[in-house]
Amino acid sequence: MMLRLRHDLSTFTNIGIVTFALLNGAMASGAEPTVPVFKDGEAQIVKAFEDPDYWIRHDLWVQTEFDSDGDDKLDRMHVSVTRPRQTESEGLKLPVVYVSSPYFAGTGAKGQEFFWDTRHELGATPPQREHFPPPERKGLRPIISKSHVKEWVPRGYIVVHSSSPGTGLSQGCPTVGGDNESLAPKAVVDWLCGRAHGFTTPDGDEKVVAFWCTGKVGMTGTSYNGTIPLAAATTGVKGLEAIIPVAPNTSYYHYYRSNGLIRHPFGFLGEDIDYLYDFIHSGNETRRDHCDCEVRDKEMLQSLDRETGDYNEFWAGRDYLNDLEPLNAAVLMAHAFNDWNVVPEHSVRIYEALKAKGVPTQAFFHQGGHGGPPPMKMMNRWFTRYLHGIENDVENDPRAWIVREQNERDKPTPYAEYPNPAASPVKFYLSAGAPERGKLATVAAADQGTETLVDNFSFSGASLAQAEWTNHRLIYLTPKFSKPIHLSGTPRITIRVAANKPAANLSIWLVSLPWTENKKTKITDNIITRGWADPQNHLSITEGEPLVPGQFYELSFDLQPDDQVINKGQQIGLMILSSDRDFTLRPTPGTELTVDLDATSITLPIVGGDDAFAKALLQSKEDH
Structure with missing residues (x-):
């Protein structure tokens, strides 16, 4: 037990004494074990889970099944865990809310001077854009991000974060929608379910086991962080039971092109997929030149086609509508109808396909701009049903929830379906x-x-x-x-x-x-x-x-x-x-x-x- 704890209880300075005190105190008091509490089909805040001073935080590296940076070693993803102390002191097992992102460790330079020049004739070859310096990595171990922990840990969940390939302390190359960005979160889910290996260091062989996980995982996030849950779900990985993608980019063609036309996201005139690659490439300094050459210069710049805007194999490989066959997770989509960054077709096209496929689906739409998750009540019911297994009848709730004009975002109007059946x-x-x-x-x-x-x-x-x-x-x-x-x-x-x-x-x-x-x-x-x-x-x-x-x-x-x-x-x-x-x-x-x-x-x-x-x-x- 002490070997296991040595790498998990980084919050505490004297692990043996603390663990012994927790165990001894629980036995002496005769107190009932702390467990999640549910009311009206929703996980409730549990006082014993609420104090962040008693949360356990630790990090590790999960080994994937790919080598995207060409060093002849399988890439490892940097992962951090935040969990209630009862998962250690009382042997409590809980489901996981998992968030992955390329942004956690910092991003590159912003500014029009780094975008493609849009002031030229249609069909002409534009001048090459300037590549900005690599992002400076931010953040200290063991915490990758604090997002979502206040909402979910007190309700009886473990929150897990990971940096996507080629970002932060994760190995590999960023590919902006390539296969490794689907397989990376799959590996983390596999590790949480006991099927993949986690290690205490990026290159060592001392293993870390997710003994505190029930084997039920949900994913969520917004924008790129909302794309990754869908990417993971398209692998069909077992244990990923539910996802809540918020304003996900479901096709990079539909993000940077439209019906054959070169079109940019609102507010980012001149951005293209190679700029986004530079923007997120915050990690893997020793393999940066390899990634830039193989991914950005040879693949992206040779295939993105800013002359014609045509759909090709490069774009098809980054369109998740083409990869939905293995998906079996329950999906609660969220998007805004006035999102002109990731336009609403991104979620609607996936939602329509998932309805036809027969997986459990719900949709939340609002009238605002980019981002905006569903109300906590909706998300809570979704994860309570599919991660905790509480029969709250959420699958029989109205399928579509739309925030009407002038209403607050947490007060959507229920409809039988979207589009409105009438x-x-x-x-x-x-x-x-x-x-x-x-x-x-x-x-x-x-x-x-x-x-x-x-x-x-x-x-x-x-x-x-x-x-x-x-x-x-x-x-x-x-x-x-x-x-x-x-x-x-x-x-x-x-x-x-x-x-x-x-x-x-x-x-x-x-x-x-x-x-x-x-x-x-x-x-x-x-x-x-x-x-x-x-x-x-x-x-x-x-x-x-x-x-x-x-x-x-x-x-x-x-x-x-x-x-x-x-x-x-x-x-x-x-x-x-x-x-x-x-x-x-x-x-x-x-x-x-x-x-x-x-x-x-x-x-x-x-x-x-x-x-x-x-x-x-x-x-x-x-x-x-």
């Missing part, structure tokens, strides 16, 4: 109006002809939506609503378009007018959703072709999923533009896009369908 597609047609505002109606008007816009990235989408007269966008509005309209699902546009050049950006905004904006924060609720596509990829996202100037091409593609109530007195507007200055490349202004109005339409998922839309129009049918 939603049905309503098709809208365009009537001419450029350079002012045209009309959007459910009945097609004949012989509308064509209308043309002139690309100019200098104008923001917000300013174009508000403009009464401009040739830099086309916009088409419904009448004002006399009743609220509830959208739930994924809008889809079909557009017939021609350009006067061999390449052009195509951006679509769905907005509500009149425009309102918080003067202090500049935050608006008027952007309903958006979408982007490359007309060169009208036939396939895997292979584009140069446009013949003046020739019309038909494209059909989805906008981002949404669930939103449009208020009485508002109008829905379909806005068509070329370059979207916050997301796309910025070619020299002047490219013309011509839209065939008679062959263009948009389908909106409206709760109540055509009847609900008809009832929402003003009785006066006032001209807009």
Whole structure:
């Protein structure tokens, strides 16, 4: 026992005396063993688990099944553990809440000077970007991170953290979605369940055993930290019973591209996957040159393709939708409909696939921006059911929980499913109006002809939506609503378009007018959703072709999923533009896009369908 404790009780200075006192005190008092407590299907805070001064903290290295840094040795991941003292003094076994991240040990430089240059013509080879110095590692052993411990340890869980490959004190190379980023957390789960080896040092052979784990593991995290739970679950590893991914990046193509178009996450114009590699590569100094050469320079830079934006094998290998077959963990997805960093399709596409697969699923959506976990009650019920095995009937709860406009995030509204089962597609047609505002109606008007816009990235989408007269966008509005309209699902546009050049950006905004904006924060609720596509990829996202100037091409593609109530007195507007200055490349202004109005339409998922839309129009049918 003392050999085991020597490496586990790093919190204490005199391990033998402390352990003896704990054991002797428990026996002398005749006290009942401390165990988790449950009420109304939720794990409760237990006073004996609550004091962090009595938590045991220790770290170790778990051996994986891969060698990603080419040193002919299996990579080991740095892992830290935080657990109640009763797992030592009373032999208590508990389930684990596990969080893994590439960010725990620090990240690299931020700044536009390290991004790719976006100010060039479409299809041109951009100048190479500058690589910034390696991140300086932060953090002291044995603690990798303190996240989640206050929420879960007092409720009867052990919290485990690990640094992902090539970050912090973990060995290997970061691959930003490569196979080792799935197999690394798998190895940690295997170790927690007694199937893999843990060691006291990164290179030694003295083993550490997770004797305190029940063999039930749950994972959670936000953004990249939310991607890793999904990555681990796609391995089908036994013992990973449930995951709660929050705003996960489920496909790096969908993060950096859109329907063949080079598109950047909001706020990070010019970022690409090779920048993210540099940003997280905080570890493994002795193998850094090897990783940079083999992963970043030979694989990423040779395959990311900033010229065409086409989907290829490189991107397919970093798309978790392609890897879902082995997944059997219960999945509670969480995302925001106004997340323009990791856009909401990332979670919706996985959620839809998991529903079809038949694994237990729930979805939590809110109206804010990037991040935002479900309320503790939801997460508690999820982990209580699948990690502690308490039959709380969570699998029969409503499948979708959506925070309605103006409500607090911890007060979501339950729905039978997402999209709302009462939603049905309503098709809208365009009537001419450029350079002012045209009309959007459910009945097609004949012989509308064509209308043309002139690309100019200098104008923001917000300013174009508000403009009464401009040739830099086309916009088409419904009448004002006399009743609220509830959208739930994924809008889809079909557009017939021609350009006067061999390449052009195509951006679509769905907005509500009149425009309102918080003067202090500049935050608006008027952007309903958006979408982007490359007309060169009208036939396939895997292979584009140069446009013949003046020739019309038909494209059909989805906008981002949404669930939103449009208020009485508002109008829905379909806005068509070329370059979207916050997301796309910025070619020299002047490219013309011509839209065939008679062959263009948009389908909106409206709760109540055509009847609900008809009832929402003003009785006066006032001209807009």
